[in-house]
Amino acid sequence: MHSMLSLAESEDLVEQYALDVTADERLPDRQVYFRDNYRAWEQAYLPVVCEYVEDRLPGRALDCGPGWGTMSVWLAAHGWNVTAMDMMPLGTFMTERQCRECGISYIRAQIEDAPLPGAQFDLALLTQVLGHLKWNPLRTLRNLRSMLAPGGEAIVSALNTPEERWPEFSYSHWRDVPTRDSGADPDPAMNVCAYTTQSLRELLGEVFSPAATHLLQEGGVTVALCRV
Ligand SMILES: C[S@@+](CC[C@H](N)C(=O)[O-])C[C@H]1O[C@@H](n2cnc3c(N)ncnc32)[C@H](O)[C@@H]1O
Numbered sequence: 305m306h307s308m309l310s311l312a313e314s315e316d317l318v319e320q321y322a323l324d325v326t327a328d329e330r331l332p333d334r335q336v337y338f339r340d341n342y343r344a345w346e347q348a349y350l351p352v353v354c355e356y357v358e359d360r361l362p363g364r365a366l367d368c369g370p371g372w373g374t375m376s377v378w379l380a381a382h383g384w385n386v387t388a389m390d391m392m393p394l395g396t397f398m399t400e401r402q403c404r405e406c407g408i409s410y411i412r413a414q415i416e417d418a419p420l421p422g423a424q425f426d427l428a429l430l431t432q433v434l435g436h437l438k439w440n441p442l443r444t445l446r447n448l449r450s451m452l453a454p455g456g457e458a459i460v461s462a463l464n465t466p467e468e469r470w471p472e473f474s475y476s477h478w479r480d481v482p483t484r485d486s487g488a489d490p491d492p493a494m495n496v497c498a499y500t501t502q503s504l505r506e507l508l509g510e511v512f513s514p515a516a517t518h519l520l521q522e523g524g525v526t527v528a529l530c531r532v
Pocket residue numbers: 346368369370371372389390391392397413414415416430431432433436437438
């Protein structure tokens with residue numbers, strides 16, 4: 305277990321773990337991708353998340369869609385009991401060694417599916433996942449909320465993508481994305497739905513009390529802090 309890593313140290317450690325990854329060969333040089341693309345995105349908004357969480361007493365945290373796991377590692381180093389949940393098998397991004405050394409539980413599951421039985425997390429992260437969801441995100445957000453303990457908090461972030469700048473998204477508003485129950489096939493796009501600060505606020509308002517939701521802007525990303 306690594307004690308009290310700074311965010312930069314957490315990123316360095318995750319870069320080392322990324323060397324272990326062999327399960328998915330789609331990216332020819334995953335280290336380069338991690339360093340040049342992914343890490344740059346992380347550095348835009350994760351400091352906001354860390355700053356917010358730093359004041360909290362550590363408890364049970366769910367990192368939903370952890371990617372390479374920078375926040376999972378950082379949270380574990382700050383005393384949180386971390387569960388990482390991702391639709392991809394362990395070894396696609398996070399590694400078995402990473403989870404073992406940092407004391408992180410990894411669950412392979414779709415967030416659209418039923419919540420973990422009896423889950424009572426104090427903190428749930430859903431950072432940079434919404435735009436990739438293949439079906440309408442309402443069910444995902446409801447699942448996330450239902451896994452929070454009373455007084456628990458969710459941190460949800462999404463790129464702020466005004467429609468005209470981001471033609472590659474299939475949908476420009478989450479209300480238009482089909483629900484899974486409709487029987488629609490999963491959208492094949494990598495980026496399914498674009499969000500603006502306003503549409504993210506509307507989505508969160510369907511699930512969390514607007515009065516208990518705060519939105520911050522950082523580096524083209526909207527970070528929302530929602531309390532149950
Ligand atoms: C862009 S990465 C975000 C990584 C990290 N949270 C961050 O802030 O940098 C998206 C992650 O969400 C996962 N993901 C996408 N859709 C998911 C779903 N329906 N259920 C669970 N995980 C999902 C992907 O496998 C990937 O790990």
